[in-house]
Amino acid sequence: MEKNDIILTYGSDPVAMTRALLEAIDIESLIPDKNTSIALKPNLVVAVTADSGATTHPAIVKEILSHLREKGYSRIKIVESAWVGDSTKEGFRVNGYEAISKTFEVPLVDVKDDEYRKLTSNGITMEISKTILDTDFLINLPVLKGHCQTAMTCALKNMKGCLSDRSKRMFHTLGLHKPIAALNAIRCADLVIVDSLNGDLDFEEGGNPVETDRMFATRDSVLCDSFGAQLLGFELEDIPYIQLAEKMGVGSTDLTRARFIQLNEPANNNEARPSGEVAYLAKHTLPKNACSACYGNLIHALKRLDEVDRLGNLETQICIGQGYKGEADPNKIGVGVCTKGLGKSLTGCPPKAIDMIQFIKDL
Template sequence: MDKNDIILTYGSDPVAMTRALLEAIDIESLILDKNSSIALKPNLVVAATAESGATTHPSIVREIISFLQERGYSRIKIVESAWVGDSTKEGFRVNGYEAISKTFKVPLVDVKDDDYEKLTSNGITMEVSKTILDTDFLISLPVLKGHCQTAMTCALKNMKGCLSDRSKRMFHNLGLHKPIAALNAIRCADLVIVDSLNGDLDFEEGGNPVRTDRMFAARDSVLCDSFGSQLLGFELEDIPYIQLAESMGVGFTDLSKARVIQLNEPTNDKVAHPSGEVANLARYTLPKNACSACYGNLIHALKRLDEVDRLGNLETKICIGQGYRGETDKTRIGVGVCTRGLGKSLGGCPPKAIDMIQFMKEL
């Protein structure tokens, strides 16, 4: 796997998807020494299950450990810290990490109990977990989801769980964006495997999950977040810490130079319609056998339009899904290659949320 690669897979089985990604990555070409210390850094910001759209699916963590141990890597730890005021240990318990630890003999490290090293980057001094700093190879396992303060959280922001609670508070006082970039200039992930199965629309703590049934991997955290931002319907300018991290030498934002390797096609599993805001946004859609990835991107695009008061301008519902293949109703509008016979249609399989936004604005 090269530095400019993004490997993408679709499905509803995180175990099979994780293994497919790991095989495509060729992990042994990245971690040459089988005695290397490896840290897995999931997102357990709150003590909530992955179904809420807040936390990393534990089956992903389990499969990575199994895969690594099969290949002779034995020095593996799971390292994480919940946000200020919540219990990491409770997050471990709720998500079954104690059983994972016992089964695979892999220690759980609560960063809240760790020793820290005080380091300065770009004028910001912070306390960083010594376990993370001493790790030879760091695998970040973020959830791609919205965030009420930074618009999005993925690879770069997931590193915030490597700080002391005191530094987390300080990051918020400084506005999050520059500190997040500065932290990654000190230590960023060596490999990112993104859980984008059902991330929340807006909030780090979950509550409005949107099924997209995908996972992707990257070695460059900046490139990873640039790709993720488009999937959620954001411009880079909406998430300042991404470009700030690029300016600090963490990685690159230019997706035109990235090689996106898609391992399979999206499936047309039944799309879930959670209650609340997602159901409200779904009123603007006409799905027929829609793939979760395509439909999830449309929901994110509708949400972005709603945030800038443009959703009310839509005069017709948006058709989406494989059920529209062969239809030629010129009065209808659709997104995705399956709707190409309609009067107006946006191509792509699936089209990104950012492209859907532009398409609907032009309507």
């Protein structure tokens, strides 16, 4: 498998599709030493199952582990961290990773409990999982889906789960895009296998899955996300971290030089696109460096209110994010502990969506 290859397969059976990709990849050509340490990095941003459109299908993980074991690799770990405010261990539990760990004798590493190393890239110092940094070969297993702050998330942003929670918060303070690129300049995946079976095309935390029935693999995380952006109908300029990562030497955005290897034909050619719902709901917010968990809960709360025609009663925008720390304005309304100095504020880090719904109803 060459660096510029993008291998695609279509269908609805993650086991058969993963097997087809692995056979085409020829993992032994990429990892000739059977003593190589390998880490699988799925997306378990929240503790929900894959049918929600938010998390990596565990069947993909199982098939990769089965394949690696068959080929004689034994030094394998599964490494992940949920977003700030959620439990990685609960994500492992609800998706059956404890049984996967036992069956394949593969340890589960919760990055929240890991040791970290402080490294600096492009002027940004961050705490990165020691397990990830010590891994010889990293297989990134992102879900191609929408994101309420960065429009899209796939390979490059999925690496954010390799950070301490403190660094995740800092990334939001810095606006996400440059830090995501800088992280990948320190450590990016050696192989990316993308779960694009039914990702939520609007929300990172899922809830609105869209069946796109495809998976694809590549060795270049920048090329991967450039292709993912194209699939979702975005221009590269819509997702700044992709081009920033290219400038930092992580990979290439040039899809004209990619070699597309299609293993089978899609059942239909309908192109799924984000609905634009997030942009509509976001008009009711005033975010300043908001963390994903907090902002995601607010968007979710606004969505629920919109479904029962209650947003028309909202006469002011809701402030949210670390940028409001220390601000005291009696005329503003906010959610999250960072907005506690405002006239009305719902505290919590992050507040629950259900509490946000009631808070907004009471305004």
